[in-house]
Amino acid sequence: MRVGIVSTNEVQKALITELLGPLVGPLKEYDLTTIRNGTLHSTDAHILIIDMSDPAIVDCADVMDMMGRDEPICLMHEKDLFAMSQADRISWRNRTVEEIRKSLPDLTSELDSKRDEADNKHVPDAWIIGSSAGGPQALREFFGALPPLPITIFVAQHISENAFGQMLARLADNAKEWDVQTAADGAKVRPNTVFLVPRDKTVDIRGGIIELKPHVTPELSFNPSIDAVIRSIFACHPGKIGVIIFSGMGFDGSAGIRAVKGRAKMIMAQDQESCGAKGMPDSARLTGAVQISAEPAALAAELKNLYPQ
Structure with missing residues (x-):
């Protein structure tokens, strides 16, 4: 041509x-x-x-x-x-x-x-971290032990609308060696970047660019939906995806990892001993999809080993 x-x-x-x-x-x-x-x-x-x-x-x-x-x-x-x-x-x-x-x-x-x-070409792997009650502490320990890596991380933390800005600031303070942003329309998926997913949204990736899609959960459900974020990114992202489920009540994330079981790069969950709330990681383990369970800092080490520099 x-x-x-x-x-x-x-x-x-x-x-x-x-x-x-x-x-x-x-x-x-x-x-x-x-x-x-x-x-x-x-x-x-x-x-x-x-x-x-x-x-x-x-x-x-x-x-x-x-x-x-x-x-x-x-x-x-x-x-x-x-x-x-x-x-x-x-x-x-x-x-x-x-x-x-x-x-x-x-x-x-x-x-x-x-x-x-x-x-x-050159699209980084995408990792989805789901967390809820006890999640902020797990995220602090995890990112405190995580060096820069050639991946993009999407954090779906159950949170109120009023606390979103505080959570973003806390995440940026914890992940000092990462570029921490709000997931927003037009943002480019880049290595060594962490995106915090807003409430009532899920994430599509088209040509390496984020497109937010509305996903309104039932009134009493946890928000944003970890299941929806996992399914959405898996459906559209051309690279590999991985999932980590941290502390939280309930079972959000389990349906999502069940959908990607055997097709994700790796699925990990926080161990019972270090969890503030065991519901989400335990529910994830019941799917049979979780390959590694450990405390947050140890999960960071496992993730680092997947991407030797």
Whole structure:
């Protein structure tokens, strides 16, 4: 597949190449010089992406003439990619790929395969930590013993809405060598990052970017739902996932780990002796999916051993 970019904006061309290059191969670039010397008119490109955000291109009669021809197929691009978030750039890429697929249907399977490969490349494993009563103490001990690792951790801690900010601050204080954030739309899944999941939400990951989805639990249920977070991330994350169930009452997390049993990288739970509330870890163990039980600091050591540096 041969794709070209028509623009005088070097930043725009670099971003389009970065987004589309892994899918379509090297892109040919056309600026005013190549337009005026006739190189554009003799192009062998199948697809030309015309940068309509570039006034110099819009005012060029030769480019407008190209757009009136049957070949190559011209796709008009009107957005300034530099001003977009990474999530919006990925959305633009996906829309452009769909246009290319419609124009060149014989290459659909090749494009899909390369897009999956590009999205999955260098995606870190995702670990979900579920905790409730006694969880803050377990998290403090766990992160106090956990060095930086090439993984992303999602913490689903049952918590009231008013206490969320305090919990985030406490988590950041405990995990000093990690980048601690609230899980939010558009956040990029990166190694050595911890995301605290908000109430009434679960997490999708598309192209390495977080998309929060509403998940309202029954009024008396624990929130956020650990089961929902495990299932959601497992369904959409291209990398491996792992689960750790810390102290808590009830059985949230058990259905989620049962769903990923045999397909997760590892499933661990806090041991009875160190738990403030044994319900959740004990319920997790009853599924038969838990592979390691230990105190939080020992679980941190087990996780470290899975990712030797």
